[in-house]
Each structure stands twice: as structure tokens, then as C-alpha cells.
Amino acid sequence: MGEEPLVRWDWIGRNRAVLWDLLADNAVMALVPVAAALLLALPLGLAGTRRRRLYQPTVAVLNVVYSLPSLAVFIVLIPVTGLATRLTVMVPLTFYALAVLVPAVVDGLASVPDHVRQSAVAMGFTPLRRLLAVELPIAVPVVLAGLRVATVSSVSLVSVGALVGRGGLGYLFIDGWQRQFPTPIIVGIAGVVALAGAADLLLVGAQRLLTPWARARTEAPA
Amino acid sequence: MITFDGVTKRYAAGTAAVDGLDLEIPTGEITVFVGPSGCGKTTSLRMINRMVDPTEGRILLDGVDVSTVDPPALRRGIGYVIQQAGLFPHRTVAENVATVPRLLGWDRRRARARALELLERVGLEAALADRYPSQLSGGQQQRVGVARALAADPPVLLLDEPFSAVDPVVRASLQQELLRLQAELRKTIVFVTHDIDEAITLGDRVAVFRTGGRLAQLDTPERLLAGPADDFVREFLGRDRGVRRLSFVPGDVARVRTDLTVPVTADVAAARAALEGAADGGAGSGAEEWLAVVDPGGRPLGWVAPRALPGAGTLAEARPEPYGTFVRGRDPLRAVLDAALLSPSGGAIAVDGDGRVEGVVTRRALDEALARVAAGAGEAARG
Numbered sequence: 199m200g201e202e203p204l205v206r207w208d209w210i211g212r213n214r215a216v217l218w219d220l221l222a223d224n225a226v227m228a229l230v231p232v233a234a235a236l237l238l239a240l241p242l243g244l245a246g247t248r249r250r251r252l253y254q255p256t257v258a259v260l261n262v263v264y265s266l267p268s269l270a271v272f273i274v275l276i277p278v279t280g281l282a283t284r285l286t287v288m289v290p291l292t293f294y295a296l297a298v299l300v301p302a303v304v305d306g307l308a309s310v311p312d313h314v315r316q317s318a319v320a321m322g323f324t325p326l327r328r329l330l331a332v333e334l335p336i337a338v339p340v341v342l343a344g345l346r347v348a349t350v351s352s353v354s355l356v357s358v359g360a361l362v363g364r365g366g367l368g369y370l371f372i373d374g375w376q377r378q379f380p381t382p383i384i385v386g387i388a389g390v391v392a393l394a395g396a397a398d399l400l401l402v403g404a405q406r407l408l409t410p411w412a413r414a415r416t417e418a419p420a
Numbered sequence: 421m422i423t424f425d426g427v428t429k430r431y432a433a434g435t436a437a438v439d440g441l442d443l444e445i446p447t448g449e450i451t452v453f454v455g456p457s458g459c460g461k462t463t464s465l466r467m468i469n470r471m472v473d474p475t476e477g478r479i480l481l482d483g484v485d486v487s488t489v490d491p492p493a494l495r496r497g498i499g500y501v502i503q504q505a506g507l508f509p510h511r512t513v514a515e516n517v518a519t520v521p522r523l524l525g526w527d528r529r530r531a532r533a534r535a536l537e538l539l540e541r542v543g544l545e546a547a548l549a550d551r552y553p554s555q556l557s558g559g560q561q562q563r564v565g566v567a568r569a570l571a572a573d574p575p576v577l578l579l580d581e582p583f584s585a586v587d588p589v590v591r592a593s594l595q596q597e598l599l600r601l602q603a604e605l606r607k608t609i610v611f612v613t614h615d616i617d618e619a620i621t622l623g624d625r626v627a628v629f630r631t632g633g634r635l636a637q638l639d640t641p642e643r644l645l646a647g648p649a650d651d652f653v654r655e656f657l658g659r660d661r662g663v664r665r666l667s668f669v670p671g672d673v674a675r676v677r678t679d680l681t682v683p684v685t686a687d688v689a690a691a692r693a694a695l696e697g698a699a700d701g702g703a704g705s706g707a708e709e710w711l712a713v714v715d716p717g718g719r720p721l722g723w724v725a726p727r728a729l730p731g732a733g734t735l736a737e738a739r740p741e742p743y744g745t746f747v748r749g750r751d752p753l754r755a756v757l758d759a760a761l762l763s764p765s766g767g768a769i770a771v772d773g774d775g776r777v778e779g780v781v782t783r784r785a786l787d788e789a790l791a792r793v794a795a796g797a798g799e800a801a802r803g
Contacts, residue, residue, distance in 0.1 A: 317506025320471060320578075321520050321568075322496035335510045411510045414552040 206381045217370075221389050223284075224366025228353040229397065231288045235295030236345065242296070243303025244329070257301060264297035266290075268355055272362045282363030291355055295348040302344025306337030339412050342405045346398055353394040357386070367393075421447050422468060422576070422608065427477035429463050429633070437463040438633035441477070447575075448606040452623035454613055456656070460633030461612045465578050468610065469498045481576070496520055499569030499577040499607075504585055505561040507553035513539065513564050514549040520572040531571075538567040543597060559590035566598070570605070579611045583618070595621055616657055620645070620664065628653050642668035646797050666754035666793065671746055674756050674789035676770045676779040681712045684721055684735050691735060695726060709782060710765035713740050718776035720745060723765040745769045748778050753789060760786050 210217070246253035271290040279285040310333050318332045357368025365372075370386030373379075406413070422445040429438040438460040445451045453461035466472040467479055470491045479486045486494060499520075507516050517535035518526075526534070536546055542563040553561055562582055569577055583591045595618065602609065613619055619626045620641040628644070630636040630652050637649040645665040648654040654661075682691050691711060713721040713735050722740025730737040744759030748770040759768035766783030781789075 311504070311506075311509075313502050313504045313506040314508060316471070317500065317502045317565075318508070320469060320495055320498075320500035320502070320506075322492040322494070322523055324492050327523075332508060332510075336508075338510075409510065411552040411554070414555050 204380055205384055209381050210385060217385065217389070220367050220369060221393065223364075224353065224356050224368075224390070225393055225397075227284055227287050227356045227359065227364070227366055228291065228393070229349070231291035232295045232299075232345070232349050232352050234288075235292050235299050235348065238292075239296055239299035239303045242300050243307065246300065246304045247307045253304060260293070260297040260300060263293045268294070268358045269361055272359060276362060284364060286362060287356060287359035287364055291352050294355065295352055298344050298348040298351075299341070302341050302348075303337065306340035306344075307333055309340050310336045335408075338408050339405065342401060342408075346401050349397045349401060350394045353397060354390055357390060421445060421480075421482060422610070423478075423480040424464070424467075425478045425480065427464070427467060427474045427479060429460070429467065429472060430475045436460075436633050438467070438474070441633070441635055443627060443635060443638065445608065445610060446625070447482075447608045449624040450602060450609040450611055450622050452611045452613060452619040452626045453629060454616055454619035454623075454626060454656075455629030455636075456631055457614060459629035459631050461614075461627075461629045462580055463633070464629075465580055465610055465612045468576070468578060469495045469500060496523055496572065497574050497576070499572075499574045501562075501565045501569045501577070501579045501582040503581045505553070505565035505582075507561055507564055507568070509553055512550050512552060513544075513556070516553065516564060517568045517571050519568060520574075524572055534571060535567070538570055539564070541570070542567045542601070557590075558586045559594060562586060562594055563597070566601075570601075575608055577607050577609045579609060581612055581614070584613065584615065591618075598622065620667075628656060640668075662797075663754065663757075665797075666757060667752045669753040669793050671751045671753050671756045671770075672749060673753060673792060674768075674781040675785040676748060676781055677785065678779040680709055680780050680782070681714050681777055682735060684713050684715055686735050688729050688732055688735065688737075691729060692726075710741075710767060711735075712743070712767075712769050712777060712780045713738065714777045720769045720771065720777050723763055723767070723769075725765070741765065743769050745771045745775070746781075747771055747773060753793065756781055756786060757790070 242256065246256060268290055272286055275286045275289060279289060314336065315328070315333065318328045323332065356366045357371060359365035360368030360372050367386045367389045370382035370389075374381065374383035374386070424441045424443040424445075427438060427441040428436060430436050441460075441464060443464075453464060455461050463472055467474050468481070468486065470486055470489075473487065481494075507513075508519070511519075514532055514535040517538055518528075518531035521531040521534055522528070536549055539546065539549060544560060544563050544567070548556065548560065553564065556564065562585075565582060569579075583594045586594065599622065611619075611622055613622075623641055625638060626641055626644050627638045628636045636656075637644060637653050639647075642665060644653070645657060645661045645668070648657055648661075679694065679697070682694060695709065695711065708726060710723045710725050713724055715721050720743055722743050724735065724738045724740055728738065728741075729735075741764050742762060743765070744762030746755040746759045746768055750773070756768045760766055760781070760783065766786075768781045768786065770778045770781060772778050
């Protein structure tokens, strides 16, 4: 056997269509749970802010969920959501993202200075309008920081799903391992990193657009 | 007018933050709530716009019980400035100022025009309009806070320790700015502070609160200084009450003499002759009085003692001693006393608004004025 190159470029060229499909599948399975978790985290975080007594047990439960090994959860879910379905992977990932995002929303709302909230009340904001126009916008930097962590970890966790038949780019790790063929493994890792990096970059861009004021803070007062 | 009618605020533990408060706050004046921490002054302020609701009693705003008004609607008609300004960090200065007009449904353009007008009014450059609050100094932020409170032109302003987080120099200028604004706007202002000097400087009337949420005394600053109601108020007013009271006595109670000023170009001989002629109503010889030397533009050069007059020539050869001035018809007696203490003559030079000499208050005239104030102290205390 001659010297085998680490990456067989011709293999990549031949499998381009499959690779794109895996990448897209990975992206969907990673990002849909994060989006769903964000939608759920807003009311949960809000409730947590209003009722501190509820918040501690909620976080405790979410942390226990976060500590469950993802593979075990996938396997437990198979009878409910089916083998090799997207849902089997996405449901647990939603809970993992929630575990990060609920505290982020609570911390974000807690980052609104009390004098700012008080002055909003005193100027005659209704509670809903105060939330939408004052508190949530000010919470954005903290929430987005949590969203970045949740997104990146979600992208990489998807690959574990390959062990239950649906893992996006994770399929390439199993394929390469079984065939003792490194190219798919390297392509898979590169794909996951690129996907996570791209998603993170988008979020950073969103942050710059949404919070020009947070950048102004770092500039010296004139 | 804002009326507190038997207002009590008790918290769950049973402690009273405000206890049986009866108070009338007149329209168009600054009423200051002052007292140590825990005296209920801020709680009382916040009951006016229903940030806090009383346990007992009523608060009437121009005869209307505020508890019958929907809180957001009530608050949009009452300006409010909080200690750290409470500006929205995610909105520009102009957007911050336009907040209440926008809540009231003004369109964006009109609200912005109003915001720019108000920024100018509180002494901020238009260039700051599109900055974010974090890019402003503490004093500038407080000015924005005041502009924001004024934006919808509310008849009532509530100011909750608005200047206590800025340094003393900035605080003094903000206080003067507020008085200048108030002279134009004539709002009904309720101002909370723990600083009695600030209360005396700003208040048309000062309400002193004692710990436990009871009103200790409500009076004009002058009457407060002259006649504290009890030991608590006396203690709270601190030292120098007598001297501070002079801030409320017009400087005009001191007689101004016009015969003791001489131009620097005058002959020494003529000056001596003037002194001989200026015998002061029999109470000693005028020859002992100091002369105020004035330059050709009418500005003071200093005092010259009769014994220090040169032998001959003009007064230009005399070495004038240091002096202090006060503006006649504007400055209080405290400024006259201060000016007198700056000069070895013991007298003060009276000037007009442009700094031109109008005459002098001699040490004796000042003594007489102070004696009259002292004699009137009992009267002021009794109100």
C-alpha cells in the first residue's frame, strides 16, 4: 500500500451533493431547537424575573437536564419520536439550549439598572410597553451572549445524533471510523467548525446592529 | 396645588414610612422635602405620581384624588427626575428627551423638534442630541434628565435627589440652572434632598421631615433659619444659621453712601476736603472714614485710609488696599458682609450690574444693618 494522503480531495469532489445535504441537515437540527428555546426562554425568563421563588427550582431542573448525556436522551426518545428522525435529536437540543437561555434572559433583565426601570415607570410606560421598549432592548447584550453559547454547542451536539441514525455531519465521523478512512472525519470536523463559526458571526453581526449603544459605552465620553 | 390629606404609608412589617402627613404644595413654587434617610421624604414624593400608594389618606392634585387616575396617564402629566438621571442607555439623548411626547402619541418629527428645543433650554449643545447617555458626563446626564422631565410641558415636576450624585461644583451650577429655568417656567416643583443647604438654596418653602415619616416643620428658608421649631430641626439645620439667614435679607438694608468715593484722578487735597465735609451725622468725624478709589471707567481700584493719603499730587500715588464688592439691589446682606470681610477698611463697595461703583457701605452702616437684622430675628421666627 502506498502512502495514503490525509485528505483525499477527489472523495470530497465526488460526494459534494451528500456533504451539502449533511451540512444543511446539521444546520436545521442545530438552529431550530435554539430558535424554539429562545421563544420559550423569553416567557420563562420573564416569569423567573417576576417570581424569584419559581426561578431557582426551574434553573435546578434545567441544570439536571443539561447534565444528562445527550446520547442517553436520544435513545430514550426513540420509542416516542422514532429512530433516525430529526425530532429525536431536536427535542433534547431544545432543552439544552433552554438551560443556557433561561438564565441568560433572567440575567439580561436583571442587567437593567433599577433607576432606569424606575424612571420608565415614572414616565408613564405601561408594563408591557416598558418590557418591550426598555427592558428587553437593554437585556439584548446579555441574552445574545447566551445565545452564542447555545448556538455553537447545539451545532456540535447534533453530531452525537449520528449514533441513533441522524447526526448531520456526525455521520461522517462514523463512516470514516468504520472504514478507517480519515477524509470524512476531517471534512466533518471542518464542516461543524465552519457552521458554528458562521452562525456565531451572524449573531455578532446582529448584536452590532441591535446594540449600537453598547459599543458607544466603550468610547471615551466627549 | 398638591394636597396631602392625612397621608400614611405603612409597610407589611407595620413600620410607618410616612405618618399622618398633612401638607399643601402651592402651584408655581419649589417645595423641598428634606430630612435624614428613612424620614419618608422620597416615599412622600412617590405617592404624588402613584409610584407608591398610601395606606391611609388622600393626595389631591388640583383637587383631584390621584388614586382615581390611571397611573400611566397620571405619570405622563408629571415630570420626574431620579438620582442617577435614569436615562435609557439604549436610546440617544434626543430619543430620551422625546420619550413622554412619544408616549403621548406625538409623531417622531415633532417629538424630536421638541427634544432639540429642550436640550438648548437646559444648556446642552445640539451636537449631543445623537449621542448615547454613556457618552455624557454626569452633569450633562442630569441636564438631559431635566429636559426629559420637561418634554411634555407638565405643570408638576418631581425631582428625587437629582443632583446628589454629581460633584459639588457641577451641583452648584445645576442648582442655579434649575432656578433660572424655574424663573421662566413657574412649575410646581417638589424637590427631595438630604442636603439642607440645597434645600435652603432652592426652596421657596422647605418641609423638614423627621425619622418615622413625620413633618417637623414647613416654612420659608428664612423663617426656618430664624426659628427652628424644635431641637431636631435646629440640629438638622446645622451651624452658621445666623450667617446663612443673611442670604435672605436684601443687601439694601445697609445704607449706601455716595460721598466716600473719589476718582483716581482727583487731587489729594480735594479728597481731604471731601472727607472733612463728609461728617457722618455727628457720630464721629468723617475724616476717619476710608475712601473708595474709582478708575475713570467707574470701576473700583481699592480702599485708601485717610492716614495713608499721600502728601500731595493725585490719588494715583496712593496704594489702594484690597476690596470686595456686592451688586446693589440684587445681592443679599450676606454678600455685603462677605465683601466687607475682604477689606481692611471693614466696608463693602456697592456696584451696579456692570461692575461700576455706586457707593460704599461703611463698617458702621453694616453694623447698623446687622443690628436691625438681629433685632428682627424674633419677629421672623414667629412668622
